[in-house]
Amino acid sequence: xxxxxxxxxxxxxxxxxxxxxxxxxxxxxxxxxxxxxxxxxxxxxxxxxxxxxxxxxxxxxxxxxxxxxxxxxxxxxxxxxxxxxxxxxxxxxxxxxxxxxxxxxxxxxxxxxxxxxxxxxxxxxxxxxxxxxxxxxxxxxxxxxxxxxxxxxxxxxxxxxxxxxxxxxxxxxxxxxxxxxxxxxxxxxxxxxxxxxxxxxxxxxxxxxxxxxxxxxxxxxxxxxxxxxxxxxxxxxxxxxxxxxxxxxxxxxxxxxxxxxxxxxxxxxxxxxxxxxxxxxxxxxxxxxxxxxxxxxxxxxxxxxxxxxxxxxxxxxxxxxxxxxxxxxxxxxxxxxxxxxxxxxxxxxxxxxxxxxxxxxxxxxxxxxxxxxxxxxxxxxxxxxxxxxxxxxxxxxxxxxxxxxxxxxxxxxxxxxxxxxxxxxxxxxxxxxxxxxxxxxxxxxxxxxxxxxxxxxxxxxxxxxxxxxxxxxxxxxxxxxxxxxxxxxxxxxxxxxxxxxx
Numbered sequence: 001x002x003x004x005x006x007x008x009x010x011x012x013x014x015x016x017x018x019x020x021x022x023x024x025x026x027x028x029x030x031x032x033x034x035x036x037x038x039x040x041x042x043x044x045x046x047x048x049x050x051x052x053x054x055x056x057x058x059x060x061x062x063x064x065x066x067x068x069x070x071x072x073x074x075x076x077x078x079x080x081x082x083x084x085x086x087x088x089x090x091x092x093x094x095x096x097x098x099x100x101x102x103x104x105x106x107x108x109x110x111x112x113x114x115x116x117x118x119x120x121x122x123x124x125x126x127x128x129x130x131x132x133x134x135x136x137x138x139x140x141x142x143x144x145x146x147x148x149x150x151x152x153x154x155x156x157x158x159x160x161x162x163x164x165x166x167x168x169x170x171x172x173x174x175x176x177x178x179x180x181x182x183x184x185x186x187x188x189x190x191x192x193x194x195x196x197x198x199x200x201x202x203x204x205x206x207x208x209x210x211x212x213x214x215x216x217x218x219x220x221x222x223x224x225x226x227x228x229x230x231x232x233x234x235x236x237x238x239x240x241x242x243x244x245x246x247x248x249x250x251x252x253x254x255x256x257x258x259x260x261x262x263x264x265x266x267x268x269x270x271x272x273x274x275x276x277x278x279x280x281x282x283x284x285x286x287x288x289x290x291x292x293x294x295x296x297x298x299x300x301x302x303x304x305x306x307x308x309x310x311x312x313x314x315x316x317x318x319x320x321x322x323x324x325x326x327x328x329x330x331x332x333x334x335x336x337x338x339x340x341x342x343x344x345x346x347x348x349x350x351x352x353x354x355x356x357x358x359x360x361x362x363x364x365x366x367x368x369x370x371x372x373x374x375x376x377x378x379x380x381x382x383x384x385x386x387x388x389x390x391x392x393x394x395x396x397x398x399x400x401x402x403x404x405x406x407x408x409x410x411x412x413x414x415x416x417x418x419x420x421x422x423x424x425x426x427x428x429x430x431x432x433x434x435x436x437x438x439x440x441x442x443x444x445x446x447x448x449x450x451x452x453x454x455x456x457x458x459x460x461x462x463x464x465x466x467x468x469x470x471x472x473x474x475x476x477x478x479x480x481x482x483x484x485x486x487x488x489x490x491x492x493x494x495x496x497x498x499x500x501x502x
Contacts, residue, residue, distance in 0.1 A: 003121045003470035006129035013044070013130070018111030021063050021405065024054040030117035031127050032058060036071060037152055043072050043141035044134055046127035054114050063106045064099070065405075072141045073106045080151025081160075081173040083180040085335075091179065093263040095433040101173060105159055109152075151177070164356070165287040172266070192374065201279050209233045209283070210430075210496070213290040213319065213365065215357035216299045217262060220255040224302035226273055230354030231280065232362035236496070238261070240362050245357030246270040252471050253370060260352040275301045277312060288472060289314040290322075292338055292361040317473060319361040319368075326368035368479050372476045431468065432477040432493030437499055440479050451480040455490055 009031055013354070018035045032054060034043040047057050055350040066070030067086060069079040081100035084095045100234055117123055131139055140146050155205065162168060213232040219225040230244040246262065248270040257263050277300075291297055301311045323336040327344065334340035337352060345367060347360055433439045442464045444450060447459040451465035458480070461467035478492035 003118065003126075006126055006133065008124060009115050009117075010130050010133055012115045013113055014041075016113035016115070018113055020289070021059040021107060021110065021112055022055075024058040024112060024114060025116065025175050026053050026055040028054055028056070028114075028116040029119065030115050030121075030123065031130060032112055032114040033138065034058070034062065035111040035113075036076065036149070036462075037105075037155065039111075041138045042076075042146070044127070044131050044139055045072075045142075046123050050119055054112075054116075058112045058114075063110075064103050070144070073110055074102070075144075076141060076146070076148050077102050077106060079148045080153070080180060081156055081177045082151065083176055085179070089181075090174065093265050094176055096261070097172045097399065098176050101156070101159065101163070101165070105152075105156065109155060116256045169261075169353075177479060190286060201245055201275065202243060204243055204279065204283055205233045208236055210236055211285075211288040211290065211317075211362075211365070212284060213292075213358045213361035214296055215292065215354045215361065216296050217260045217352060217354050218256060218299060219249045219251050219262075219264075220253045222251070222253075222302070223299040224273075224306045225249040225251050225253075226299055226303050227267055228260070229276055229280075229353040230356070230358035230502070231284075232355075232358040234362050234366070236365055240359055242355045242359050243397075244353075244358075245276060247273055247276055274307050274309070277304070277309070281312065284312070286313060287315060288317050290317045290319045290361050290365055292357065292364070294318065315469075315473065317393045319364050322368045323364055326371040367474065429468075430496040432471055432479070433483075433495050433497045434491035435494045436491070438491065440468070440477070440481070440493075444479065444481050446480070452478065454478050458490075 007111045013031070013033045016033075018039070024032075029047040029050070029052065033041055033048045034041050034045070045057070045062075047054065047482065062071050065074050067084065082098060082105060084098045085091065086095065117126070131142060162172070165173070182319070211234050213234070215230050216226045216229040219227045226247050227249050228244065228246050230242060231299070233241045233243065235241070246267045248267045250272070252264065256265050296341040297316050304311050322337050323341055324331070327336070327341075330336055330340060330344060334344065338357060340352070341347065341364055342360065345364070347363055351357065431440045440452075447461055450464060451460050452457050452467050452470050453459045453474070458468060461470065467479075471479060478490050479493075480488050480490055482488050
């Protein structure tokens with residue numbers, strides 16, 4: 001292989017198409033150039049040893065290396081929410097989160113070019129000659145000739161959404177940003193004063209919800225050592241709003257940090273489990289709460305036992321059972337755990353984050369509803385007219401929720417909303433409606449009893465409220481009612497509608 005001259009290398013670098021860092025050759029060496037997120041050529045370098053390839057130098061060192069040892073991508077984007085102080089022991093647990101974001105940013109928005117040279121070429125000498133003849137803007141990063149960039153906030157915002165970072169990961173990024181400005185702008189030092197101090201519980205979502213899903217993460221094998229709780233709140237339009245909080249389990253034993261990424265340092269100042277339960281009881285008491293397997297309920301029970309309080313009065317349901325009925329083909333073929341269902345259904349979530357896992361459980365229930373009712377049927381979502389909310393704005397769709405192709409009904413017979421021109425809360429009762437428009441109602445008692453459930457699995461109730469509660473807990477609500485000619489048969493619910501307050 002002929003060794004090109006420095007002017008030829010310079011020309012080739014300038015004409016080469018910039019490529020992502022991960023595309024750098026793993027079997028070649030030579031001289032390369034780096035481009036910033038604005039598309040500007042900013043740095044010229046070379047592989048420093050015979051064992052170092054373009055990939056090792058560009059993708060593994062410049063992108064993912066130290067922020068302080070001339071690894072230029074890492075140094076130039078050590079800023080804002082992508083900033084870390086590698087020597088600060090108090091933020092060791094957050095560096096992994098920040099660096100993951102920064103490395104993804106560089107992979108997506110920065111580029112590199114390269115010119116391969118034979119191993120016997122005088123690479124260091126050629127590099128010096130190329131740098132000497134290059135325009136100043138092409139070597140602006142060389143010899144630390146530029147300060148780190150200001151954070152490209154819009155690009156970082158979009159990347160955070162694309163990566164589906166969990167709420168606690170996002171909080172870590174913002175704490176690092178506050179530390180960054182506190183370190184470089186003394187007037188803003190107070191911004192970081194609450195970074196590891198006492199933290200308040202986030203507000204619960206507002207509005208009408210037809211069911212919930214809950215997931216917990218624990219610090220160790222003690223099920224009561226809950227360190228994170230996530231709740232997915234499913235609205236009547238099938239959009240999902242996720243609520244999540246870290247919890248201080250007050251334990252020095254952390255066995256599962258490598259699994260979920262939560263550490264003792266991260267929960268310092270977080271709410272205790274008693275305060276979290278008090279908060280959740282405001283919306284979950286008596287409501288349908290899905291868990292994926294029985295672990296989450298047992299963890300909540302163990303946590304309650306540890307603080308000497310009775311178990312929560314939530315109406316627990318199991319999304320594993322729902323999934324088994326919807327996708328029986330997975331039995332013995334991956335099973336019905338979240339990881340298997342993620343692959344089978346094409347779900348996107350970060351496993352072992354309580355908020356993400358809770359949302360996944362809710363999505364599984366929604367998808368199972370569509371399977372049960374038949375994907376080609378014309379499902380109807382509960383609308384404002386149905387529940388008497390024509391004067392109330394429709395709830396805003398959460399942009400992070402799963403976009404279901406067609407919404408479908410479950411589990412919301414009772415809901416509350418602010419009464420018009422009043423500070424009081426008015427209650428509405430929701431009943432399932434069949435495809436022919438007939439609804440389940442108090443008049444459907446036959447011989448004084450209500451019959452609900454699928455054929456062969458009917459259950460009779462003396463009380464209308466108990467029958468309605470049973471319908472709520474079914475994957476698809478089914479009940480017996482007379483048709484136009486008086487024959488009693490089983491019908492399936494297609495939507496929910498309000499019943500006048502009794």
